[in-house]
Amino acid sequence: MIDSSSLLRIEQLSHRFGDKVAIDHVDWKLDQCGVVGLVGPNGAGKTTLFSLIAGFLRVQGGSIEVLGGAAPGSRSLVSRVAVMPQDAIFARDVSIVDQMLFLRALDGVTGTIARQEVVAALESVGLADQLDRGAAVLSHGMGKRLGVAQAILGSPELILLDEPTAGLDPANALQVRDLIRSLGKKALVIVSSHNLLELQDLIDEVAVIVAGRMVASGPIDEVTGSARRFELRLGRVISPGELQQIRDEELVRGVSQDGTQLTVDLDASADGGLDAALDQLLHRLLKLAAPPRQLREGASLEEAYLRLTGESEQEAAPLDDRTEDDRTEDDRTEDDRTEDDPDESDAPAAAKTSDDR
């Protein structure tokens, strides 16, 4: 029996596009407001899952219950669920403000109030000066921000954002992240993104989907398995022997080196948690007369992601086994893909499959 208090409950959800299995017996339950990340490799089924929750695609197997028991796309969910689809475009022939006003009118809000809300939403994503422009002239990033703006119109209880910061410049990405954070206080916001470092700062829970199967879901600490990654810049380059000494520390799971840069995975699950692990690491460095000049938390989620998706074995060697050159190359490739190639995701593949049917 479905718990009526669930904001989202998915049971044994399956979906196919022809012969291709896009979603494979997925179970997922989200009970509280907050920001939830949905991550996975390209073609893993993230956009398909979003489309199923939003009601764009018909449920083929299993069940989805949204906001206390309603089926996706049902009348009771109208204006309670907001979606920022990844691949949708706004109408070319009508100005942005008119399109937003129309969306608000569908919610039953018109006139001055609607206009004020629309202008406020566009201001919050930095598009207030584009009100009378057509959507066709917007850049990729502006289009993304417009998508976010339409999703935050009104008071949706469930917000699905598919790659909301992909292609945005750092300032706008920060603005959108702040917006998502504030939305998460009063609604359930599910965000899919390839930028794991960004997600790590933003989300309360995470779900990892690989080849249509949900391989992990839950609070971020649970999913990362208490492994915390830290990036350190030292005053000098340490020797392989010294590196081995760091590696031998009880609470250090792995270390890699790139010149004066160290990337260390710590085990925060032991007694004393993260503080104890950090204490151990810093003591060792001080003993080696290599005090860190800079220390910052790295992408622990990325480590967990690579572990869960199996990409760490296939594409990136484990930290311990990697040489300096390997590490740099692999990590740069990953970073480049997520930062510079925002369109790389499963959405086009899914849409294409859908179109081809």
Add this chain to the structure above:
Amino acid sequence: MAISDRPGGLTALAALNGFFAISCGFPGLQRIISSYRLHAHLQDPEATANRWSRRNLESLIEADVDPQQMELLGILGLVVALLLAVSVWGLLKRNHWAGKWGSTLAAVGMVSISWLAVEVLPTDLVRGVGMNLVRQMFYPLFLLIMVHGIFRKDLRLR
């Protein structure tokens, strides 16, 4: 990023204006040439060597066509064609003056030509009367409604 956010309707309207520019310009040019020939024929009927041309000009004289009025109609046709051509550019560039007011003047000009042609020219030269005339009047009216109504915001001063 798309090159322009111009509505498809404005592009279609520009294309139609282009078509009507041609359909106004060529008859205008033809009327100016005919008026000069008519003038020359009135001064010296023997100067027109071609038998078909002579018969054609004589039929115009029989219909009491004034070469000056015909010339005026021709010039008006060319002016309207020019206005329409300018409005094509204006509509494509979403220019207030060239797009909106070029189209407006062109529409008024098209109506004037149709009306003057009925008044001045014999029936067979107007290419039909009545319902055909209604048809000729439709596009200018439609153009006025579109540029002053539907695309009012798109063609306003920026």
Add this chain to the structure above:
Amino acid sequence: MMGRWQILLHARNFLSHSLRSGSGVAFIVLTVMVGLGCASLVFFPIESELVTAKEFKENAAQGVGTFLAVATLQPGKFSTLSEQIESEELVELAMWGRYLVLDHPVLLSLTVMLLGLLLPVLLQLGSFACIAGDVQHHSIRYLLPRTTRTSLLLGRLLGALILSWTVITGLQGAVVMYLGIVLPLDGWSALITWGFQTLGALVVLTVPYVALGVLCSTLFRSPMVALMGSVGFTLAVPLIAFSSRQAWEPLGNLLFLLPWGYSHHLLSPDETVVVKTALYCLGHGLIFTVIAVLRLRRADL
């Protein structure tokens, strides 16, 4: 209540969007131009008669002399062309008017019949992009969280119908006004009655064909394919029906897949037949609409 409000909103949005789109402008211009072209074709004999009569009057005046002309035609006595034509000298033209408007309105309705043949194809231009355009570009995904699929489809259908009805009403209005000015009539009442009857026929005829366009728009994801599908089906039905009837008579009934087989009864002088035919047309439209709603509700968008 919200559903109705949303249907009206979708209809209004579709209307304004259509007028701003290239296909909308093309639809309006083509429909009016083709409609006036049909009318022009039908009225040509009447117009020729009028011109001949005018020329006859002028020639007579020139030939017999001013005095005789004044005596014969009594210019100044008649304030309008109608009165002039009603005079004994031009009585045959008055007969034209009476014959067409009062005695044999179906003849006058030739223009309507011609439109009835062309409209089914033209109407597809106004409805083919109702749904397909938004599905192709996934714009529909911005709308779906805020509306139901049924409201969206019914709203777009209503918008397409209103657009078509407006264009047809404008067209018919122009024809009636023109006839009222040109034809020698005792009064406008008969012409206006005729105008309303034929307008009603065209308005009813619009429903199934626009619904067909919307149905094709839900069946195909690409607007161009939807347009080709709806136009192709509209034209293929009579072509296949007529050609296959030669082989086997009952195949001629394929004509009834669309209102082709019975739409001409909309101009019947028998009111019962007209009402029945109108109901058939609306029924046809309803069937297409229901299929379209079912299709859209089950579609992956």
